[in-house]
Amino acid sequence: MEISPLFFYLFAGIAIAFSLFVVFSKSPISSAFSLIVVFFCFAAIYALLEAHLIAALQILVYAGAIMVLFIFVIMLLGADKEVLDFKKSSVFLKCSAVLFCGIGVCGFAWVLFHSPILIGTGPHSLEKIKMVGGNTRAISELLFSEYVLPFELTSILLLVGIVGCVVLVKRKSL
Amino acid sequence: MDFIDWIILGIKIGALLIALLSVAPVMSWVERRGSALMQNRLGPNRVGPFGLIQPIADAVKFMFKEDPVPGHVSKFYYVLAPLIAFIPALTTFSVIPFASSIEVMGRVVRFQVADLNVGFLYIFAIAALGIYGVVVAGWASNNKYSLLGSVRSSSQMISYELSMGLSVIGVIMIFSSVNLNDIVRDQGNVLFHLGQFAIPKWGIFVQPLGFLIFLITVFAETNRLPFDLPEGDSEIIAGYHLEYGSMKFAMFMMAEYINMATVSGLLATLYFGGWQMLPGMHTLLESFSLSGSLSGITYEWVRIVFEMFSFVIKVAFFMWFFVWVRWTLPRFRFDQLMGFGWKVMFPLSLVNILLTGIFIKVM
Incomplete structure (x- = not known):
C-alpha cells in the first residue's frame, strides 16, 4: 500500500499537535477533549498497521470509557473555573x-x-x-495460553485496586 | 481491489447512507403516529395521506428556520457537538451484513460495507464516541440543565456499557467469533427438531438471558425511554440539546434514530439470525425453484431479495419495539437507574457468562 505513509504522517501530525494542545490548554475540559483526539489518532495508526483489534480496543477503552470518566469528574467538580495560572x-x-x-x-x-x-x-x-x-483469534489464543499468568495477575492487580478504592471511601464515610 | 470493486463499494456505501438518512424522517412519523395510537389520539394526519408527508414538511422547517447561536455558549464546541453525535452514528452500520453473498460474473459480492475482523467490537467502539456529542453539547451550552444532562449521560453510559459488553461475551462464546458474518452464518444451523419444525440456532434460543440484558442496555445506550435521563424533559427541560435549534437540533434527533437503527440491526444480527430467512420463506423459495420458474442467477437474486427482506423485517420490528416501549413505560429515577445498572444488570451479565460456560462444557 503506497497511501499508508501519507496517512501515518497525517495521523501522527494530528496526534502531536493535539498532545501539545493537551499540555498548553488552560481549561481542563479542552485538554480532555484534545486527549480524545490523540487517542483516536493512535487508534488510526494501529488500524494502519492492520492491528484492528488493538485499534478497536484503544477507542473502546481509552477514548470511550476512560475519557468519559475523566470528563465526568471534571464536569462534576466544576474544575473549569480554576483555570491554571x-x-x-x-x-x-x-x-x-x-x-x-x-x-x-x-x-x-x-x-x-x-x-x-x-x-x-x-x-x-x-x-x-x-x-x-485473524487478529482477534491470534491475540486471544496467545492471551489464554502463553500469557495466561500475566493476564490473570493483571486482573488481580486491578481487583486489588478496586477493593482499595472501596475501602478508602468507606473509611471516610464511617 | 480493482476499479469495479471500488464501484461496488461506492454503491453499497451510497445505498446504506440513503437508507440510514431516511430512517430518521420515517421513524419520526412512526413515533408520532404510534404514540397517538397508544394515547387514543390521531397524531399528524393533515399533510399527505395518513400524514406521511409530514416529515418532509418538518425537514423544510428545520432547514429554513433561523439558526441562532446563543450568546453565552462556547461557540466552537457548540457547533462541533452535533457533528460529533451525528458522524459516528452514520459509520457504525457499516459492519452489519444485510444479506449473504452472491457471485456475479466471477466476482463475489458481499452485502456488507466492511467485513472487519473485529466485527461488532467496531460498533461498540464507534458508538462509544457518539456519547461525546452529548457531553460536549451539554458543556458548551453553558447552562445548568444542559450540564446536568451531560453529566447524567456520561455516568449512565459508563454504567450500562459494561453490562452491554459483558452480555455479548456469551454470544462470542457460543459462536466462537466476533465476525458478524460468521455469527449470522452459524445461526442458520438447526439447534434441535421440535416435531416437524426445526428450531434454528438463533442467538435468542441459545442466549435468552444475554438477549434480555443486551436489549435493556441498548435502551440505555441510545438514551431512549425508560432511560432518557439525559433529556428528561419534565426534570431538566431537554437536557443536553436545550440550547440547540433548527438543523443542529435535527442532527441530534437524526443521530438518535440512526443509532436506534444500528442497534436494531445488531439485535437482529446477534440474536435473531440476521439475514437468515424468516420461517416459511425457505419453503417458498424451494417451491419456486422446483416449479422451474426460477433458475441460475435469477434464483440467486431472488434469494438475496428474500434475505434482505427478512433482515429489514427484523430491524423494523425492533424499531417499532423502541417506540412501543417509549410510550408504555415511565422514566426511571436517577438512583433507581444506577442501582439497576450496577446491582442487577452487571451481576446478571456475569451470571450469564458463567451459565454459558457451563452450557458449552455440558453440551
Whole structure:
C-alpha cells in the first residue's frame, strides 16, 4: 500500500499537535477533549498497521470509557473555573520541570540509538495471522495460553485496586 | 481491489447512507403516529395521506428556520457537538451484513460495507464516541440543565456499557467469533427438531438471558425511554440539546434514530439470525425453484431479495419495539437507574457468562 505513509504522517501530525494542545490548554475540559483526539489518532495508526483489534480496543477503552470518566469528574467538580495560572508557579518548579523533561527526552533518545534489539518483524507476520484466522483469534489464543499468568495477575492487580478504592471511601464515610 | 470493486463499494456505501438518512424522517412519523395510537389520539394526519408527508414538511422547517447561536455558549464546541453525535452514528452500520453473498460474473459480492475482523467490537467502539456529542453539547451550552444532562449521560453510559459488553461475551462464546458474518452464518444451523419444525440456532434460543440484558442496555445506550435521563424533559427541560435549534437540533434527533437503527440491526444480527430467512420463506423459495420458474442467477437474486427482506423485517420490528416501549413505560429515577445498572444488570451479565460456560462444557 503506497497511501499508508501519507496517512501515518497525517495521523501522527494530528496526534502531536493535539498532545501539545493537551499540555498548553488552560481549561481542563479542552485538554480532555484534545486527549480524545490523540487517542483516536493512535487508534488510526494501529488500524494502519492492520492491528484492528488493538485499534478497536484503544477507542473502546481509552477514548470511550476512560475519557468519559475523566470528563465526568471534571464536569462534576466544576474544575473549569480554576483555570491554571502559570505565572504564580515558582521559578524552581519551572526549572525543575524543564530539567526533568530534558533528562527524559535524552534517556529515550539514548535507548533508541543504543538499544541492542534490532527493530524488525516479530514472529507474528501478517500472513501468519491470516492463517490462524485473524487478529482477534491470534491475540486471544496467545492471551489464554502463553500469557495466561500475566493476564490473570493483571486482573488481580486491578481487583486489588478496586477493593482499595472501596475501602478508602468507606473509611471516610464511617 | 480493482476499479469495479471500488464501484461496488461506492454503491453499497451510497445505498446504506440513503437508507440510514431516511430512517430518521420515517421513524419520526412512526413515533408520532404510534404514540397517538397508544394515547387514543390521531397524531399528524393533515399533510399527505395518513400524514406521511409530514416529515418532509418538518425537514423544510428545520432547514429554513433561523439558526441562532446563543450568546453565552462556547461557540466552537457548540457547533462541533452535533457533528460529533451525528458522524459516528452514520459509520457504525457499516459492519452489519444485510444479506449473504452472491457471485456475479466471477466476482463475489458481499452485502456488507466492511467485513472487519473485529466485527461488532467496531460498533461498540464507534458508538462509544457518539456519547461525546452529548457531553460536549451539554458543556458548551453553558447552562445548568444542559450540564446536568451531560453529566447524567456520561455516568449512565459508563454504567450500562459494561453490562452491554459483558452480555455479548456469551454470544462470542457460543459462536466462537466476533465476525458478524460468521455469527449470522452459524445461526442458520438447526439447534434441535421440535416435531416437524426445526428450531434454528438463533442467538435468542441459545442466549435468552444475554438477549434480555443486551436489549435493556441498548435502551440505555441510545438514551431512549425508560432511560432518557439525559433529556428528561419534565426534570431538566431537554437536557443536553436545550440550547440547540433548527438543523443542529435535527442532527441530534437524526443521530438518535440512526443509532436506534444500528442497534436494531445488531439485535437482529446477534440474536435473531440476521439475514437468515424468516420461517416459511425457505419453503417458498424451494417451491419456486422446483416449479422451474426460477433458475441460475435469477434464483440467486431472488434469494438475496428474500434475505434482505427478512433482515429489514427484523430491524423494523425492533424499531417499532423502541417506540412501543417509549410510550408504555415511565422514566426511571436517577438512583433507581444506577442501582439497576450496577446491582442487577452487571451481576446478571456475569451470571450469564458463567451459565454459558457451563452450557458449552455440558453440551
